[in-house]
Amino acid sequence: MPVETDFLASLNSSQRQAVQHFCGPLLVVAGAGSGKTRALTYRIAHLILNHNVNPETILAVTFTNKAAKEMKERIELIFAQRLAQEKEGQRLELLPEHQQLKLRSRAYKDITKHLWIGTFHSLFARILRYEINKYQDLKGYQWTKNFTIYDESDAQNLVKNIVTKQLNLDDKKFNPRYLRYSIGNAKNQGLYPEDVASQQPTYRGRVVSEVYQEYQLQLAANNALDFDDLILIPARLFSQNESVLGYWHQQFRHILVDEYQDTNRIQYQLINLLATNGETDKNCLNWENRSIFVVGDADQSIYSFRMADFTILLEFQQDFGDGLPDDDTRTMVKLEENYRSRENILEVANTLIENNSERIDKVLKPTRGYGEDIYCYKAENEIEEAQFVRNQILNLKRENPELDWGSFAILYRTNAQSRGLEEALRADIPYHIVGGLKFYDRKEIKDALAYLRLLTNPNDTVSLLRIINTPRRGIGQKTLDQLIGASQELGIPLWEIISDETSVNTLAGRAAKAVKQFANLIKSYQAHVNQLTAAEILDGILSESRYREDLQNQGTEEAENRLENLKELESAMMQFAEENEDSSLESFLANAALASDLDNLNEGEEKVSLMTLHAAKGLEFPIVFMVGVEQGLFPNHRAIDDPASLEEERRLCYVGITRAQEQLFLSYAQERRLWGSREPAIPSQFLQELPQDLINHSSPPINPRRQQKSHSTTSKKTNPSPQNWQVGDRVFHDTFGEGKVTHVLGSGNKTNLAIQFPGVGRKIIDPKIATLQPL
DNA sequence: CTCTTTTAAGGTACC
DNA sequence: CTTAAAAGAG
Numbered sequence: 001m002p003v004e005t006d007f008l009a010s011l012n013s014s015q016r017q018a019v020q021h022f023c024g025p026l027l028v029v030a031g032a033g034s035g036k037t038r039a040l041t042y043r044i045a046h047l048i049l050n051h052n053v054n055p056e057t058i059l060a061v062t063f064t065n066k067a068a069k070e071m072k073e074r075i076e077l078i079f080a081q082r083l084a085q086e087k088e089g090q091r092l093e094l095l096p097e098h099q100q101l102k103l104r105s106r107a108y109k110d111i112t113k114h115l116w117i118g119t120f121h122s123l124f125a126r127i128l129r130y131e132i133n134k135y136q137d138l139k140g141y142q143w144t145k146n147f148t149i150y151d152e153s154d155a156q157n158l159v160k161n162i163v164t165k166q167l168n169l170d171d172k173k174f175n176p177r178y179l180r181y182s183i184g185n186a187k188n189q190g191l192y193p194e195d196v197a198s199q200q201p202t203y204r205g206r207v208v209s210e211v212y213q214e215y216q217l218q219l220a221a222n223n224a225l226d227f228d229d230l231i232l233i234p235a236r237l238f239s240q241n242e243s244v245l246g247y248w249h250q251q252f253r254h255i256l257v258d259e260y261q262d263t264n265r266i267q268y269q270l271i272n273l274l275a276t277n278g279e280t281d282k283n284c285l286n287w288e289n290r291s292i293f294v295v296g297d298a299d300q301s302i303y304s305f306r307m308a309d310f311t312i313l314l315e316f317q318q319d320f321g322d323g324l325p326d327d328d329t330r331t332m333v334k335l336e337e338n339y340r341s342r343e344n345i346l347e348v349a350n351t352l353i354e355n356n357s358e359r360i361d362k363v364l365k366p367t368r369g370y371g372e373d374i375y376c377y378k379a380e381n382e383i384e385e386a387q388f389v390r391n392q393i394l395n396l397k398r399e400n401p402e403l404d405w406g407s408f409a410i411l412y413r414t415n416a417q418s419r420g421l422e423e424a425l426r427a428d429i430p431y432h433i434v435g436g437l438k439f440y441d442r443k444e445i446k447d448a449l450a451y452l453r454l455l456t457n458p459n460d461t462v463s464l465l466r467i468i469n470t471p472r473r474g475i476g477q478k479t480l481d482q483l484i485g486a487s488q489e490l491g492i493p494l495w496e497i498i499s500d501e502t503s504v505n506t507l508a509g510r511a512a513k514a515v516k517q518f519a520n521l522i523k524s525y526q527a528h529v530n531q532l533t534a535a536e537i538l539d540g541i542l543s544e545s546r547y548r549e550d551l552q553n554q555g556t557e558e559a560e561n562r563l564e565n566l567k568e569l570e571s572a573m574m575q576f577a578e579e580n581e582d583s584s585l586e587s588f589l590a591n592a593a594l595a596s597d598l599d600n601l602n603e604g605e606e607k608v609s610l611m612t613l614h615a616a617k618g619l620e621f622p623i624v625f626m627v628g629v630e631q632g633l634f635p636n637h638r639a640i641d642d643p644a645s646l647e648e649e650r651r652l653c654y655v656g657i658t659r660a661q662e663q664l665f666l667s668y669a670q671e672r673r674l675w676g677s678r679e680p681a682i683p684s685q686f687l688q689e690l691p692q693d694l695i696n697h698s699s700p701p702i703n704p705r706r707q708q709k710s711h712s713t714t715s716k717k718t719n720p721s722p723q724n725w726q727v728g729d730r731v732f733h734d735t736f737g738e739g740k741v742t743h744v745l746g747s748g749n750k751t752n753l754a755i756q757f758p759g760v761g762r763k764i765i766d767p768k769i770a771t772l773q774p775l
Numbered sequence: 776c777t778c779t780t781t782t783a784a785g786g787t788a789c790c
Numbered sequence: 791c792t793t794a795a796a797a798g799a800g
Contacts, residue, residue, distance in 0.1 A: 064789065064790080119789080228790095303788075305788085306788065308789095413786075413787075415786085415787085472776085472777080475776090594790060614788065652787080673791080675784090676791045779798085780798070785791100
């Protein structure tokens with residue numbers, strides 16, 4: 001049967017070109033809201049179905065774990081759908097639920113389980129678990145496959161210790177955070193400590209180099225890697241070992257990279273090596289049964305501060321492609337049709353971004369008509385601004401019953417701005433803050449993980465030091481200094497000292513008893529690592545260490561919360577064991593360091609979303625408020641004098657604008673409280689760069705009735721298409737996927753549709769509000 | 776060793 | 791102004 005039609009009928013011609021791409025290089029320049037995730041998922045399915053590509057040979061790199069998970073799910077659904085048609089002659093959603101589940105799990109076992117989909121870090125951490133013993137370090141350092149992954153705070157602790165304890169430098173002059181950042185930068189450019197010193201022959205440069213060198217030694221001593229190493233070490237291993245590279249080059253015949261504009265030089269090097277097997281002459285590459293397919297948008301590159309380099313995307317055509325002009329090239333396709341936003345929103349976004357110089361020419365083409373006015377509100381101060389947002393939300397919600405709290409997002413440049421907004425909303429609007437504190441960053445979770453890491457990797461001194469006196473057991477700084485001193489003199493891990501009774505008795509003085517007790521606790525669980533499940537171990541440790549008891553005794557609400565979080569960690573462990581058919585502690589820990597949040601478990605609750613503009617990338621909302629659009633705040637004062645940074649701020653603004661589907665509100669305050677004092681503020685230069693005829697500077701009406709046609713009937717730029725919906729129409733909804741119209745409710749401007757979405761259920765949807773693509 | 780007071784820093788953040 | 795981590799007192 002023609003599988004083709006299933007996939008391709010709903011796509012426009014550029015999307016189709018991307019999805020049908022088989023061998024060789026292809027750059028997909030995908031504007032905001034242009035359906036790039038569909039292009040990616042459909043192409044993967046297409047490779048498997050129409051070109052008989054083995055799923056194990058597909059490597060797809062995503063920007064976040066969440067994106068990876070979503071992609072896997074969407075591919076799984078495609079295959080489950082196909083199984084339903086093939087075996088039952090029915091659409092998946094029409095089958096009984098148990099049948100649906102059965103087909104989905106079949107699709108998982110046959111297909112998605114075998115795909116290599118994940119972030120750079122998770123994919124290459126996985127590869128390192130196989131290969132790290134083959135890595136030859138310049139300094140002769142060694143890691144073993146049960147290495148621990150240090151997060152940012154672990155890494156910073158390490159740096160701080162090196163600065164203050166080892167090198168006896170003034171940590172005010174050499175801020176550990178600055179140093180850690182410098183080391184990260186060096187690693188992301190593939191530099192060794194020596195390179196830093198020679199590149200930067202100043203005192204400062206020499207210090208960075210020295211700290212970097214010591215830092216790397218300590219990581220090795222702890223059998224630990226930081227996030228940067230997860231990319232850097234594979235890249236070095238691939239460069240130094242032909243047979244290892246050859247193996248993985250053979251393995252990954254089809255490489256896909258999402259958010260390509262946010263890759264850095266090392267990530268690029270890694271992808272390049274895998275795709276070319278180290279062949280540097282472009283003309284000698286053999287693309288038979290092999291491809292590299294990257295998707296990105298230089299206009300949405302907003303992470304240069306962490307070494308992302310969008311010129312990598314701009315150079316794709318030279319590196320891999322045919323390098324022909326845009327009209328003739330066969331190695332680049334642009335997705336410019338935007339299915340998300342109203343035409344006036346897109347026009348504003350397009351106009352703004354044209355002020356940037358370094359880009360690929362690209363215009364977002366509207367597929368939807370004009371929407372409500374874009375208001376730009378001048379507030380007296382940040383309090384009044386927050387009130388404005390609150391009132392608008394309440395008003396819009398009241399006037400438009402189809403909107404729920406989840407339809408609104410408030411975007412700001414800096415986290416500090418969230419507070420005032422929260423205060424304004426708290427009383428009568430449910431909201432949640434996206435981003436912010438991550439589950440695995442919480443103190444209690446980090447403590448628990450430190451206990452667990454110690455069991456599988458006793459060399460992990462950072463974790464050991466974290467919990468040796470948590471909860472308080474009377475092991476203080478003086479005792480630790482003694483123990484650490486001994487371990488350094490003998491050149492052995494701290495654990496070896498602590499686990500040896502004789503040494504402890506000699507060194508620890510009156511804390512000896514406590515140290516021995518602690519060591520015995522760890523030892524007793526180390527003995528059980530392979531017999532007990534991860535959750536059982538955690539539960540036991542929390543009790544026997546009295547960690548739980550300690551929290552219970554505090555009796556504060558905060559302590560209660562921490563206990564709740566620990567419970568949640570336990571259930572996450574059990575869930576992980578179920579999903580991965582492996583309940584071992586090692587396997588859980590290998591993933592935990594790379595997992596970011598469990599918070600998306602609570603989705604489904606309808607709440608207004610508050611987040612930074614950075615956190616909003618990839619998301620969309622019917623109504624978007626962009627607040628604090630002031631010179632010095634947005635663009636940030638640190639970016640104003642540097643043209644490249646200013647362009648990045650402008651891209652950030654572009655990202656913010658293009659999050660809005662229906663309506664956009666901009667606002668700025670004339671006076672803002674900053675660190676105590678009130679400072680006058682002036683409107684952002686970006687506001688002047690917007691097409692003024694599309695910006696309404698007056699206050700929105702008190703009861704803004706949303707008359708959908710207000711503009712579309714009067715404007716000559718109208719994009720018509722008030723679609724005549726009929727029962728039986730098939731549609732695609734960005735959130736719910738494919739569905740079928742079962743009822744048409746009302747008529748004219750008040751038409752609502754009842755749509756049955758497989759696996760989701762029936763939803764009543766206003767086609768004026770939701771992004772519905774007819775299929 | 777632990778509790779209280781002082782001091783410093785406050786741009787964005789994925790893994 | 792606020793928050794967190796470091797220094798100082800009991």
